[in-house]
Amino acid sequence: MKESIPLTWRRIPERYRMVGVRCETCKIAYFPKRAICPKCRRKGKISEVQFSGKGKVFSYTEVTAPPEGFEDQVPYILAIIELDEGARLTGQIVDAHKDDVKIGSRVDRVFRVIQRDDPEGLIHYGFKFKLVQG
Numbered sequence: 001m002k003e004s005i006p007l008t009w010r011r012i013p014e015r016y017r018m019v020g021v022r023c024e025t026c027k028i029a030y031f032p033k034r035a036i037c038p039k040c041r042r043k044g045k046i047s048e049v050q051f052s053g054k055g056k057v058f059s060y061t062e063v064t065a066p067p068e069g070f071e072d073q074v075p076y077i078l079a080i081i082e083l084d085e086g087a088r089l090t091g092q093i094v095d096a097h098k099d100d101v102k103i104g105s106r107v108d109r110v111f112r113v114i115q116r117d118d119p120e121g122l123i124h125y126g127f128k129f130k131l132v133q134g
Helices: 005-010 012-017
Strands: 019-023 046-050 054-063 076-083 088-094 106-116 123-131
Touching: 005 012, 012 019, 012 123, 054 088, 088 106
Parallel strands: 088 123
Antiparallel strands: 019 046, 054 076, 054 106, 076 088, 106 123
């Protein structure tokens, strides 16, 4: 799956800085950014939020049959992470075995290679998550 250079640039705030939004009306946080609140619709007032990247595992699974472009990463752990600010997002948990991951495990964002468009193509970087020990 090759991604165009302009699309890669547009995704920098999401992938590099973990910027999302919060509805000031209902106080719900969303990631990635959206233009309107799905709950409040036009009555909602959206403001940008810089997420900390810290959170907990809400749910997870081990992927053994990956989508195209991720064959070299199997098996890997894919999780729904609930950030401390309230937003939920999907992310890969790295440097851990599936038996180490539990629902409620604390995680922290790390910066890693997401995908490579080989040969000599773009290298896409972004966040993944690592278990917090202790």
